[in-house]
Amino acid sequence: MIRSTKPSVAVMSIAILMSIASTLVALFIPLVTKNLVDGFSISNLSWGQIALIGGTFIVQTIASGLSIYLLNRIGQRIVAELRDRLWKKLLVLPVGYYDQHRTGETISRMTNDTGVVKTLISDHMTSFFTGILSVIGSIVVLLYLDWKMTVVMLSVIPLAALFLVPLGRQMYKISKGLQEETASFTTVLTQVLSEIRLVKSSNAETREYDNGKKGITSLFRFGLREAKVQALIAPLMFLVMMMLLVIIVGYGGMRVSSGALTAGELVAFILYLIQIVMPMSQITTFFTQFQKAIGATERIIEMLDAEEEDHVSGQDIKRSDLPIIVNNLSFHYKTGEPVLQDVNFRVSPGSVTAIVGPSGGGKTTFFSLLERYYEPTAGTILLGDEPIDTFSLHSWRSQFGYVSQESPLIAGTIRDNICYGINEKVDQEALEQAAQMAYADSFIKEMPRGYDTEVGERGIMLSGGQRQRIAIARALLRNPKILMLDEATSSLDSKSEVIVQEALKNLMNGRTTLVIAHRLSTVVEADQIIFVEKGTITGSGTHDELLKSHELYREFATQQLRLNEPASI
Template sequence: MRGYFSSISLKGYKNIWMKQWKFTLEMKVGKKMEHELAGSLGARRFWSMVKPFLPKVAWLVLAVVLVIGETSLSLIVPLLTMNFVDEMNAVGLNGQTVILLASVFFAQLVMSGFALYTMMYIGQKVVFALRKEAWQRMLHLPVPFFDRHSSGELMSRMTNDTLVIKDFLTMQLIPFFSGIVSIIGSIVLLLAIDWKMTLMMLTVVPASLLVMIPLGRSMYKVSKSLQDETASFQGDLGRVLSDIRLVKASLAEGVEQKVGLSRMAKLFRFGMREGKIMAVIQPLMMSAMLIMLVVIFGYGGMRVSAGTLSAGALVAIIFYLFQIAMPFTQMASFFTQFQKALGASERLETILRAEPEKNAENVDGAVAPAGTLSFQGVSFGYTADKPILKEVNFDAPIGKVTAFVGPSGAGKTTLFSLIERFYVPDDGTIQYKGHSIHRLPLHEWRQKIAYVSQDSPIMAGTIRSNLVYGLTDVPEENMRAAVRHANLESFIASLPDRYDTEVGERGVRLSGGQRQRLAIARAMIRDPEILLLDEATAHLDSSSEKLVQEALEVLMEGRTTLVIAHRLATVRHADQLIVLEEGNVTGAGTHAELLDTHPLYKELVSQQLQFN
C-alpha cells in the first residue's frame, strides 16, 4: 500500500475549526445539566466534600487549641493594661505588672506563629488531597466529559478553585472561630468591667447584621458567575494558544480579539458587581466600628470625669472594643469568601462526582464470527438528535486490511472512536473474536490497539519518553528495533542528545514526517493486535510519505488493520473496502467488486483520477 491522504487546504482547516465551534455549542446542553445538578450544593454538602480531604484530627485540634490560646492571651492584655494605667496614676510604675505584660505579649507572639504555620499546613494538605483526587478522577473520566468542558476550564478547577477552598479554610474558617471566642470573651469581660457601656456598644451589631445577610447572598451569586466566566476565559485562552498557527494562518486574530475582549468585558462587569457589594460591606463595618468608638470615647470620658470609671477601665474597654470590632469586620470577609468557596466546590463537584469510564459490562448480542472484528447494528450520535452512525454492520477479518472510504462526515473516524471505547454505542454491539469488546476490562482491550492518525499527538518531553509513553520496562533493544523499522534511526543518530532530545510542546521541533514516524515507532513498541490508521500519511511531502509508508507496511504485517483514506488509489489493494455514506454502510468488497457494483465508489475513483 502507498500513502493515504493528500494535504488538506487552508479552507479545510477553517471548516474543521468551525465544526469544532459548533460541536462545543451543542455540548453546552450536557454542561447545563451538570450545573443544575451541582446547583443544589449548600453548606452541608460543602463540608461533606471537604471533610475527606482534611488532615488528621490531631492537626485540626492543634490548630484550634493554638488559635484559641492566642485569642485567650489577647483577652488578658487589656486587663493587664487596665492595671498598668491605674497603677501609674496611683502609685507609679509596677515592675511586676510590666514583666507580666511583656511575658503575655511574647507568649502570644510565639503561639500566633505556630498557629499560622499549623493553619498553612492544613491548607496545603487539603489542596494537595483535593488536587490528587481530582487529577485521578479526571484521568479516568470518559471522553464525552472532555467534549463538554474545555481544557482551560478544567485547569481552572484544578488550580484556582482548589486555592479558593484552601484560602477559605486557612485564612477565614479557623480565624472565624477564634473571632467568635474573642467576641464572646470580650463581651463577658466588658460586662464585668462596666455593663452599661457594654450594652451601648452592642446596639450597633444587630443593625449591621440585617444588612450583611442579604449582601452575602448576592455575593454568592456574583462570585459563582465570576468564577464560571473566568474558567470560560481560560478555556478560550488555552484554545487560541494551542492553535496559534491556525489562528495566524486563517487571519483570525481579529475574530479572536473580539471574542477575548467580550470575555474580558464580562469579567469586568462581574468584578464591578463584586466591587459594589464590597463597597457597601466594608464601609458598613468601618462605620459600625467608628460609631462604637465615638460612643465609648464620649460616654466613657464623661464617666472618667465624673469619677465613676477609672482611666484604666476606659483603656481596657477601648481595647476590648477593637477585639470585638476587628473579628466582626473580618466576618464580612468570612461570609463573602465562604460564598466563593461554595462556588468553587460546586465546580469541583462536577469532576469529583462524575462517573468514570465503564471498565466492563454485560452486553447482549448475537455471536459474531470468531475470526473478525464485527459491528452488529451499531448506531451512535454525539447528541441524541443527530445520529452519526445508523445500523452499521460489517466484519473485519482478523489479520487482514480493511479500508473505509466515503465522503467527509460519513462517520469513519467515529468508528475508530467506538473501537477505542472512547464512546459507547447507542444501539448494537462491537465484537472481537466472538465476544463483545465491552465485556473486556478497558485496560486489557486498549492494550490490544494502536492508533496512528494524520496528526498523531506528540507530548512535550524527549524522544524516548514519547516512544515508551504509557508503557513500563520497555527493553532498550525493542525500542531501537522499532526506531529502525520506522525509518527514524539515522535521524535520531544525527541529534546531539539522541533519544534524550527534547521535542517541544506537541512535537513542534520535529517535522510532520518525523512526528508520524515517531508515532509509528511508538505503535510498534506496543505490539498491538489491532492497528487503526486514520489518514496516517496526510499532509506529508513525497519523500516523507515514502518513509512513513515503508514504516507502516512493516507495522501492518500480520495485524488486523483498519484504514481510513481519501486517496482511493492507496487502498485499492486492501483485503476489504467498506463504503460509508451518511452513517450507513452502503457497500463492501474488493476494489474491483465495488467498481462494478457501487456507483458512489466508482464516482469517487473517477473524480480522483481526473484530479490527478
C-alpha cells in the same frame, strides 16, 4: 468534600487550640492594662509585672504563628488531595465528557476552585472561630465591668448590621460571577494559545483580541463592582468604629468623672471594642468566602460525581488472533442525528480492512466505538464470540496501535514520545529497532541530540512526515495486535508519503489492520474494502469486486486512480 481528603484531625485540633489560646490571651491583656492604669506608679511597677506582660505577648505571638502555619499546612494538604482526586478523575472520564465541557473551564475547576477552598481553610476558618470567641468573651467581660455602658455600646452594632449584611450578600453574588467569568476567560486563553499558528495563519489576531478583550472587560466590570462594595464596607466599618469610640470616650468620660468607672476600665473598654469590631469584620469576610467555597465545591463535586470509565472490571484478553465481528451496530451522540445505523461486517485476523466513503459517513466514529470511547446505541462488537465490553478497558486498549492523520505528540523528547504509554523501561536497542522499522532513525541521527531532541509543544518542531514516523515507531514499540490507521498519509507530501507507506508496511505485517482512507490508491490491495455512506454500509468486497458492483466506488476510483496514475508511475 473536605472530610473526604482525610485531613489530620490532630493537627487541625492543635491549630484551632492554638488560635483559641491566642484569643484568650488577647482577652486577658486589656484586664492587665486596666490594672496598670488604675494602679500605675513607678514604685508599684515590678519586674514580675513586666515579665508577665512580656511573657503574655510572647505566648500570644507563638500561639498565633503556630496556628497560622498549621492551618496553612492543612489547607495546602487539602487542596493537594483535592487536585490529586480531580486529576485522577479527569484521566478516567470518558471522551464524551470532554465533548461537552470546555477545556478552560475544566482547568479552572482544577486550579481556581480548589484554591478558593484552600483560602477558606487556611485564611478564614480560624478567624471565624476565634472571632466568635473574641466577640463573646469581650462582651462577657464588658458586661462584668459596666453593663450599662456595654448596652449603650452594643446598640450601634445592629445599626451597622443593617448595612453590612446586604453588602455581604452582594459581595457573594459578585464573587460567584467573577469565578464564572474567570473560568470562561481561561477557556478563551487556552483555546487561542493552543492554536496560535492557526490564529496567525488566518490573520485572526484582531478577532481573537476582540474576544479576549470582552473577557478582560467583563472581569474589569466585576472588579469594579467588587471595589464599590469594598468601598462601602471599609468606610462603614470605620464609621462604626469611630461611633463606638466616640460613645465610649464621651459616655465613659462622664462615668469616670462621676466615679462610676475608673480610668483603667475606660481603657479596657476601648481595647475590648477593638476586639469586637475587628473580629466582626473577619466573620463577615468568612461568610463571603464560605459562600464562594460552596459554589466552588458544588462544581468540584459535580466533576467528581461524573460517570467515569471502568478500567479494571472485566476479563483479560487471552487470544487476540480472533475475528472482529460487528453486529447491527448503531450510534448517535446525545444531541444529533444517528451517525451509524445497523452496521454489519467481519474482520478476519491478520487481514487488512479498508473503510472508505464520503466525508461525514461515520468512519472515525466507528474507530472511537472500537476503542470504546463511546458505548454503542444499539448492536455489539465482538472479538471472536465475546462482546468487547466484557474485557477490561486496560486489556482491550492494550491490543491497539493507532496512527492518525495528525499523530499527536507530547512536549518532550523524541525518546519520550516513542516510549509514551510503555510502563516498563525501554532499552536503547528496542527503541532504535522501532525507529529503524518506522524509517525514523535517519532523521533522528541527524538531530543534534538524537533521541533526546525536544520536539516542542504538540511536536511543532518536526515536520508532518517526521511526526508520523515517530507515531509509527511508538506503535511498533507497543507491538499491538490490532492496528488502526486513520488517514495516516493524507496530509503528507509525496516524498514523505512514500517513506511513511514503507514504514506502515512494516507496522501492518502480521497484524489485523483497519484503515480509514479517502485516497483509494492506498487501499486497493486491502483484503476487504467497506464503503460507508451516511452511516450505513452500501457495499463491501475487494477493489475489483466493488469496481463491478458499486457505482459510487467506481466513480471514486475512476477519478482518483486516474489522477494518481502519473504520480504512481
